[in-house]
Amino acid sequence: MTNDNLNKLLVFCVLFCAQKTSIVHGAQALETKVALLLHAEPENPKCFAEGMSDLTCFWEEDEERTGSADQYSFIYTYQNENSSECSITALPAAGGKRLYFCRLSQTQLFVPLDIRVFRDDLLIHNRSLFIELVFLLDPPANLTLTSTGTQGQLKASWLPPSLKYMGDSMMYEVSYAMAGSHIGKVEEVQASSELILRGLQSGTKYKVRIRVKLDGISYSGYWSAWTDPVLMETMPGDLDPLIVSLSLIISLVLTLLSLLVLMSHRRFLLKKIWPIIPTPESKFQVFIYIFCEWLGHSTGGLWLRPAYFYSEEFPAPLEVLSEVSLGPALPSSALPPKASEALGEEDEDEKLKRVDSALEGWRETPQEHWPMDQLRAIHQHPAPWTQSSLLESHDAYVTLNAQNHSGEELLDDILEETLPLQVLFASGRTSSESRSDLGSFQQSSGLGRLSSQSSFEYPNHTWPPKGPGYTYMAVADSGVSMDYSPMSSSKIDDIGKGVIYTNEYKNEIPAHRRPIGTPIPFAF
Amino acid sequence: ICDLSVLNHFIKEAWDAEAAMRACKDACSIATNFTVPLTRVDFDVWEAMNIEERAQEVQSGLHVLNEAISSLQASNQTDVLQSHIDASISNIASIRQVLRSLSIPEYVPPTSGGEDKEMQIVSSISELFQVHINFL
Numbered sequence: 001m002t003n004d005n006l007n008k009l010l011v012f013c014v015l016f017c018a019q020k021t022s023i024v025h026g027a028q029a030l031e032t033k034v035a036l037l038l039h040a041e042p043e044n045p046k047c048f049a050e051g052m053s054d055l056t057c058f059w060e061e062d063e064e065r066t067g068s069a070d071q072y073s074f075i076y077t078y079q080n081e082n083s084s085e086c087s088i089t090a091l092p093a094a095g096g097k098r099l100y101f102c103r104l105s106q107t108q109l110f111v112p113l114d115i116r117v118f119r120d121d122l123l124i125h126n127r128s129l130f131i132e133l134v135f136l137l138d139p140p141a142n143l144t145l146t147s148t149g150t151q152g153q154l155k156a157s158w159l160p161p162s163l164k165y166m167g168d169s170m171m172y173e174v175s176y177a178m179a180g181s182h183i184g185k186v187e188e189v190q191a192s193s194e195l196i197l198r199g200l201q202s203g204t205k206y207k208v209r210i211r212v213k214l215d216g217i218s219y220s221g222y223w224s225a226w227t228d229p230v231l232m233e234t235m236p237g238d239l240d241p242l243i244v245s246l247s248l249i250i251s252l253v254l255t256l257l258s259l260l261v262l263m264s265h266r267r268f269l270l271k272k273i274w275p276i277i278p279t280p281e282s283k284f285q286v287f288i289y290i291f292c293e294w295l296g297h298s299t300g301g302l303w304l305r306p307a308y309f310y311s312e313e314f315p316a317p318l319e320v321l322s323e324v325s326l327g328p329a330l331p332s333s334a335l336p337p338k339a340s341e342a343l344g345e346e347d348e349d350e351k352l353k354r355v356d357s358a359l360e361g362w363r364e365t366p367q368e369h370w371p372m373d374q375l376r377a378i379h380q381h382p383a384p385w386t387q388s389s390l391l392e393s394h395d396a397y398v399t400l401n402a403q404n405h406s407g408e409e410l411l412d413d414i415l416e417e418t419l420p421l422q423v424l425f426a427s428g429r430t431s432s433e434s435r436s437d438l439g440s441f442q443q444s445s446g447l448g449r450l451s452s453q454s455s456f457e458y459p460n461h462t463w464p465p466k467g468p469g470y471t472y473m474a475v476a477d478s479g480v481s482m483d484y485s486p487m488s489s490s491k492i493d494d495i496g497k498g499v500i501y502t503n504e505y506k507n508e509i510p511a512h513r514r515p516i517g518t519p520i521p522f523a524f
Numbered sequence: 525i526c527d528l529s530v531l532n533h534f535i536k537e538a539w540d541a542e543a544a545m546r547a548c549k550d551a552c553s554i555a556t557n558f559t560v561p562l563t564r565v566d567f568d569v570w571e572a573m574n575i576e577e578r579a580q581e582v583q584s585g586l587h588v589l590n591e592a593i594s595s596l597q598a599s600n601q602t603d604v605l606q607s608h609i610d611a612s613i614s615n616i617a618s619i620r621q622v623l624r625s626l627s628i629p630e631y632v633p634p635t636s637g638g639e640d641k642e643m644q645i646v647s648s649i650s651e652l653f654q655v656h657i658n659f660l
Contacts, residue, residue, distance in 0.1 A: 053566070217536065
């Protein structure tokens with residue numbers, strides 16, 4: 001028994017609470033509608049229908065005129081029917097006012113309804129209306145926002161008021177704005193339960209609310225109250241302009257930094273990318289030095305045998321001529337007579353012997369200096385050389401005589417570095433020791449003979465012509481550096497078919513190629 | 525077939541006709557009375573009716589209205605009103621066609637009895653009737 005009683009009490013309590021909740025909600029809804037109609041409807045009494053067969057009318061009385069509900073009478077009459085009376089209830093309102101309500105639970109639509117309100121038999125309100133034209137519905141329920149999968153869009157969906165026959169006559173107004181902003185947009189949709197909001201900003205929170213009204217063709221009424229706002233964030237954008245601009249700025253800054261670094265290390269990078277093409281000057285000096293040393297240290301058994309030949313043809317002999325001094329012309333007979341045979345092509349041994357003899361001859365006369373005309377005599381191109389301004393110097397020079405043996409052969413391309421500065425010769429350190437080494441190579445490739453001569457530097461830096469057929473280059477070695485004068489020919493006519501190119505040995509890439517012939521390195 | 529947008533269109537035309545009639549006023553007044561159907565709808569009652577009863581009510585109402593407007597057509601009216609009258613008659617015919625296609629039985633009320641109604645103002649005919657048509 002006790003358990004049953006308790007159970008009944010529990011059920012009663014639950015039902016009461018639920019009803020109370022609904023009553024509270026109903027009261028709140030009524031309060032909202034009253035407020036709406038007080039604002040929207042100028043006529044009295046203000047009536048509205050919430051469903052298909054109900055009507056609620058009310059009017060407001062000021063404080064001084066308020067009385068009990070019994071003082072008032074609400075008389076309503078349908079067309080061609082008898083009048084009826086509605087019971088009145090009073091409710092307090094804000095500001096000391098009172099609201100008097102009349103509610104009908106069975107109504108006729110599409111007929112004129114005549115309403116008269118009396119207070120103490122005094123007609124205070126008179127109105128004729130069609131009930132289907134005064135609908136005031138509850139706001140739509142279950143407003144939800146979902147993402148459509150597309151950027152800048154949101155889908156709003158709701159539950160329409162459950163009124164029979166009226167679903168197609170309902171019109172909705174959707175209001176949406178960015179959260180926190182009071183400026184929003186409104187969109188209307190008819191007879192639908194969802195709407196896609198477009199043109200929204202990506203990654204932004206939006207606040208959406210909705211209200212409903214009958215469209216006015218068959219039924220009409222007032223706008224319902226707004227629903228509670230619902231918040232939803234749109235999809236984030238792919239290319240946020242802020243992110244794009246920041247990325248551009250950062251890349252620009254990095255580019256500038258890299259440029260600065262490059263500019264600061266410009267020289268280092270230039271060296272790496274465009275390395276300086278070495279010139280054979282240093283090698284020339286090395287060879288000259290080695291040759292000098294060799295000349296200085298070696299006595300007999302000089303074995304000038306080229307290690308190998310670039311060309312497989314005749315080896316070129318080395319003609320070593322002494323330096324030219326300021327003294328009178330030395331007898332040409334001091335020269336190895338065999339040197340004159342350097343013009344011809346000989347065997348290797350004979351050439352070497354000649355070189356040996358030349359060197360010995362030179363040994364015998366260390367102090368002798370052969371003037372330039374002696375050189376000419378050697379080459380059977382006698383030419384007076386009166387301008388033998390032999391100076392005590394450390395200069396040595398090399399003359400490379402090129403004569404076209406074949407006359408038809410093409411000149412090989414010789415790079416500066418591959419020159420036979422193996423043809424080289426060291427210059428003397430002092431005037432007394434100056435051993436102008438003159439050597440001449442006979443180019444076995446047939447390009448001609450090369451003869452190297454050394455002499456003192458001339459004050460006028462002129463190189464007297466040696467005779468036809470000679471292509472010579474003056475080398476001035478000051479002990480610190482070597483200067484190579486451009487090659488010139490004693491007689492251009494005799495050059496024949498060959499073309500003379502000049503080179504500048506001054507740490508620069510030669511503009512022309514030397515047709516001297518293939519280099520012949522020496523092995524000591 | 526039963527497209528409410530079409531019906532809405534008819535209703536809008538009836539609204540226009542009524543507005544024109546109301547503006548006409550004195551020139552359009554008619555001495556005789558017309559029998560027009562009652563247009564009141566009590567949804568509780570309507571819900572309780574079956575399809576046949578509903579069909580009967582609708583069809584009889586259409587019939588009566590058609591006769592009333594046709595009689596109005598015979599009298600001399602202005603061209604504007606005449607166009608409205610013609611439009612209303614054609615609309616009623618269309619509605620009857622719709623009902624026929626929905627297999628709603630036709631009904632012709634008997635001459636006497638039934639729901640008679642007097643028309644007071646010409647202008648209100650269209651309005652009342654169109655209000656009535658909402659519940660097809």
